[in-house]
Structures are given as C-alpha cells and as structure tokens.
Amino acid sequence: MDFVKWLENLIFPRSHGVTASTRKIAKEGWRQIEALMSSRNPSSAKQAILNADKLLDAVLKDLVAGETLGERLKAAQNLFSGYDRYQKAWEAHKVRNSLAHEVTYDPPYYVCQQAIISYQEVLKDLGAL
Numbered sequence: 001m002d003f004v005k006w007l008e009n010l011i012f013p014r015s016h017g018v019t020a021s022t023r024k025i026a027k028e029g030w031r032q033i034e035a036l037m038s039s040r041n042p043s044s045a046k047q048a049i050l051n052a053d054k055l056l057d058a059v060l061k062d063l064v065a066g067e068t069l070g071e072r073l074k075a076a077q078n079l080f081s082g083y084d085r086y087q088k089a090w091e092a093h094k095v096r097n098s099l100a101h102e103v104t105y106d107p108p109y110y111v112c113q114q115a116i117i118s119y120q121e122v123l124k125d126l127g128a129l
Helices: 002-013 018-040 042-063 067-076 083-103 109-125
Strands: none
Touching: 002 067, 002 083, 018 109, 042 067, 042 083, 067 083, 083 109
16 A cells, blocks of 8 residues: 555545545546447457456555455455455456456457456445446
C-alpha cells in the first residue's frame, strides 16, 4: 500500500471495504470498458480486458495485501460471495495474462466478452460497481 492510500485509510477508515475514491474510479473506468466493448473491435476488446484487470487490481489493493494481483487474489478468496465468483476472477485474470505475455495469443471476441462479464460480476461482488 502506498503512502497516499495508507493516509487516506487512516483519515477515512473503511467500514465496508472498497473506498469511495476507488468505487468512483471503478465506475468511471467501467464506462470506458463498456465503450470499448460496444465497438466490437477485437483490439478494443483486448484493451477492455487490460483495463478491467487494472480495475480489479485497484479494488483488491483496498481490501487485501499483496505485491501482485495474483497474491491479492489469493488473499481475497474469502471476500467473494462464493467459490464460483472467485474462480471467475482467476479465469478473467488468466485471459489478461495470456494477452499480456503470450505473443501469439489472439482470443476470439466471445472469449473477451466472457472475460469482461466475469470482471463485471466480480467487481460488483466486491462492492466496487
């Protein structure tokens, strides 16, 4: 946790997890993701996944400790409403990792769309959307 987040949490303690500032960022970011997905352009869909993963990371930074999103996801397992939602978070993150790290990975649009649906469900489940 960086100093600004630490100070914000000290001055404005959270009673329900995600801070108001992070919820605002998530909602604004989600509007951008919806705009990207509405174009039905494969390149835009890939960018939407990268953006959604960043939003999930920001939300989890409010909720649990960890150096990477993977570490934070592991630490946050009990914050999800059920194991299926937890698995959806991992599956969506794996799509993002494949996009970011595998040169030849080119998922069909429906895979991108499913990942975005999963991110949305997970972010709602965590109280960010």
